[in-house]
Every structure is written in structure tokens, then in C-alpha cells.
Amino acid sequence: MIRIEHRQDRLVVFLEGELTFYNSSEIKEQIKREITGNEEQLILEFSGLTMIDSSGVGIIISLLKKMNGKDLVVVAPPPKIARVLEITRINQIVPIVGTLDEAYQK
Structure with a gap:
């Protein structure tokens, strides 16, 4: 499941469940459609x-x-997800x- 909110100059994307081969193209397109270019930050919650x-x-x-050089921040990944982000060096x-709140301070 995906929920997208525009908050001032930020785009906040709440993701639940799986982010895998089976749904990644659809989710990516949903998010990209919401990016206007005016956002200073994209937050992936x-x-x-899972x-x-x-x-x-x-x-x-x-x-x-x-x-395009603006901020992207990942918020609150569960330990298993955080480990994947570490192994792939995304972190x-x-x-x-x-x-x-921490993301807003970045």
C-alpha cells in the first residue's frame, strides 16, 4: 500500500507491505507522477x-x-529493511x- 502526502515543500511517501519486483514499477510511477519539481525534499517513510x-x-x-540534487530521506525502516539498505550501501x-521530525531537520 502507498499513501502520498504533499506537506509544504516536501513530498512524503508512506509505504506498507512489500516493495518488490511485483509492485515496484507501479509504485515508482505513482511517486514520480506526484513529483512536481518544486519539492525540496522527498521522504520515504x-x-x-515488510x-x-x-x-x-x-x-x-x-x-x-x-x-536532481534535492534531499531524499528514508524514515524508520524496520531492522530487516535497514539491513538491506546497509548491505546495498544505500545508507x-x-x-x-x-x-x-528528524527527516524535516535534514
Whole structure:
């Protein structure tokens, strides 16, 4: 499930369930349609995510490029998801924080 909210100059994406090969194209397109270019920050809220595979990791990279140098932050990934982000070294190019408030401070 995906829920997208525009909050001032931020786009906040709440993801629940799986972010895998089976749904990644649809989710990526939903998010990209919402990006206007006026956002200063894209926040991916992962607390409800239960699974991510290489397609899901690819979405993060694709969205980072789409933001064109603006901030992308991952919020509250569960331990299993955080481990995948660490193994793939996404955590070295995308900040990972515990709360939305922390993301707003980035």
C-alpha cells in the first residue's frame, strides 16, 4: 500500500507491505507522477515496509536521480529493511533517520 502526502515543500511517501519486483514499477510511477519539481525534499517513510528486494532498492536510486540534487530521506525502516539498505550501501548515499521530525531537520 502507498499513501502520498504533499506537506509544504516536501513530498512524503508512506509505504506498507512489500516493495518488490511485483509492485515496484507501479509504485515508482505513482511517486514520480506526484513529483512536481518544486519539492525540496522527498521522504520515504518505511516503518510499515515488510520486504524490499533489488527492484525496491532500484526505486530509491531512481527517485534520488529524479530529485536532481534535492534531499531524499528514508524514515524508520524496520531492522530487516535497514539491513538491506546497509548491505546495498544505500545508507551511504541516502540519509536514514528514525522519525519524520528528524527527516524535516535534514
